[in-house]
Amino acid sequence: MKLVLGIGEPLIGRLLTYDALGMRFREVRLRRDPKCPLCGTSPTITDLSVHRNGTGACDVSATDGHREGVAVGVSPKAGG
Amino acid sequence: MKTLKDMLGEARQVVPEEGPAEVARRLAAGEKVVVIDVRDPDEYRDGHLEAASNISRGFLEFRVGTAVSDPSTPVVLYCQTGLRSMLAAKALKDLGYSTVINLQGGYQKWVQSGMPTVRDVPMTQDQIQRYSRHFLLPQVGDKGQRKLLRSKVLLIGAGGLGSPTAFYLAAAGVGTLGLMDGDTVDITNLQRQILHTTADVGKPKVESAARTLKALNPDVNIVALPTRITVDNVMDIIKDYDLVVDGSDNFETRYLVNDACFLAGKTNVHGSIFQFEGMATVFAPNQGPCYRCLYPTPPPPGLVPS
Numbered sequence: 001m002k003l004v005l006g007i008g009e010p011l012i013g014r015l016l017t018y019d020a021l022g023m024r025f026r027e028v029r030l031r032r033d034p035k036c037p038l039c040g041t042s043p044t045i046t047d048l049s050v051h052r053n054g055t056g057a058c059d060v061s062a063t064d065g066h067r068e069g070v071a072v073g074v075s076p077k078a079g080g
Numbered sequence: 081m082k083t084l085k086d087m088l089g090e091a092r093q094v095v096p097e098e099g100p101a102e103v104a105r106r107l108a109a110g111e112k113v114v115v116i117d118v119r120d121p122d123e124y125r126d127g128h129l130e131a132a133s134n135i136s137r138g139f140l141e142f143r144v145g146t147a148v149s150d151p152s153t154p155v156v157l158y159c160q161t162g163l164r165s166m167l168a169a170k171a172l173k174d175l176g177y178s179t180v181i182n183l184q185g186g187y188q189k190w191v192q193s194g195m196p197t198v199r200d201v202p203m204t205q206d207q208i209q210r211y212s213r214h215f216l217l218p219q220v221g222d223k224g225q226r227k228l229l230r231s232k233v234l235l236i237g238a239g240g241l242g243s244p245t246a247f248y249l250a251a252a253g254v255g256t257l258g259l260m261d262g263d264t265v266d267i268t269n270l271q272r273q274i275l276h277t278t279a280d281v282g283k284p285k286v287e288s289a290a291r292t293l294k295a296l297n298p299d300v301n302i303v304a305l306p307t308r309i310t311v312d313n314v315m316d317i318i319k320d321y322d323l324v325v326d327g328s329d330n331f332e333t334r335y336l337v338n339d340a341c342f343l344a345g346k347t348n349v350h351g352s353i354f355q356f357e358g359m360a361t362v363f364a365p366n367q368g369p370c371y372r373c374l375y376p377t378p379p380p381p382g383l384v385p386s
Contacts, residue, residue, distance in 0.1 A: 001252055001254075003349070003362070004227060004231040004233070005219065005220060005227055005228070006227075008219070010362045010364070011362040012363075012364045012367050012368040013368035014361060015359055015360075016360050017357065018357065018359065018360075019356065019357055020356040020357070021356040030361065030373065030374060031369060032369045032370075032373050037372060037376075038339055038342050038372045039342055039365070039366070040373075045339060046343075048315070048336070048340060048343070051311040051335070052311055075379075076352065076375050076378075076379060077353050077354040077357060077358065077359060079240060079353045079354050080237045080328045080329030080352065080353075
């Protein structure tokens with residue numbers, strides 16, 4: 001709603017995490033990755049063809065497994 | 081005694097003018113500018129810039145403070161042809177507003193340049209009552225409510241995250257809600273996916289969601305998309321929306337939504353949960369990082385339960 005209304009401060013560049021058991025909110029500042037294949041300075045993804053190889057999403061050819069980006073220590077959550 | 085021509089000449093010394101294209105560029109770039117339509121309310125109602133608030137010339141000095149709290153914020157003024165607003169802009173300069181820009185050629189030139197405008201239709205008595213608590217909030221008000229009613233938000237997933245999101249956006253009067261989910265309701269969903277009811281088990285989620293949301297707020301136009309988002313349909317679907325909310329439950333979809341939103345220039349509101357932990361952020365193209373900046377590669381299968 002804030003984005004639609006153009007009010008307040010949206011979570012652009014900030015990751016808000018919520019631990020419901022410990023009842024804690026945490027905020028992690030996120031930076032753009034200049035090496036990002038999509039929005040970095042020399043992008044390699046310029047259309048959606050990367051999603052057409054059946055493995056979908058992503059560069060699963062990367063051999064170093066899952067790398068966490070700038071939000072070190074915040075693991076991705078699967079559930080919707 | 082000064083003539084009108086003298087007064088306009090003096091104003092032009094201190095007030096820069098920008099044409100429709102330049103002003104449109106500022107707005108598209110998300111610059112923090114305040115746009116004020118200084119025409120009379122009936123002129124404003126007939127059509128105005130979407131970003132504009134209406135403070136007619138006669139009230140400008142009295143009410144500008146409510147629209148512009150910080151005098152260093154750039155202000156764009158316009159009237160019908162750019163003359164009334166030129167004098168109005170001079171008055172704001174005299175009041176200490178540091179950057180005041182006059183829209184050159186006014187609303188007339190804006191329209192002739194093919195720029196988008198909006199027209200306020202009167203709210204119904206029901207709407208005036210339904211949204212009365214929004215009208216009391218100075219940051220929302222009548223203008224904000226109209227923005228919400230004109231806005232179009234696409235929700236990817238009508239499950240655990242999509243349910244409360246859709247519920248609140250519909251209640252608030254977001255005019256168009258696109259709901260995209262290819263699943264049917266399962267009884268195991270009901271403990272958290274509050275859009276659906278026991279009677280909906282086995283039905284498409286978007287169908288039960290549409291019924292629930294329509295019952296809550298008949299103002300809202302629900303676009304039910306009973307399908308999974310794919311590389312073939314994503315661009316065509318998101319182009320119709322102002323904002324995308326990703327409440328999906330798998331990494332493949334997240335990367336796809338992220339990439340499509342970036343390429344289409346759409347802001348992507350992202351949320352995810354696991355057990356008792358949740359996270360939320362906003363990916364706005366060229367204003368901040370994207371999902372790939374955060375997670376360059378997906379976790380190996382099995383590490384994170386899906």
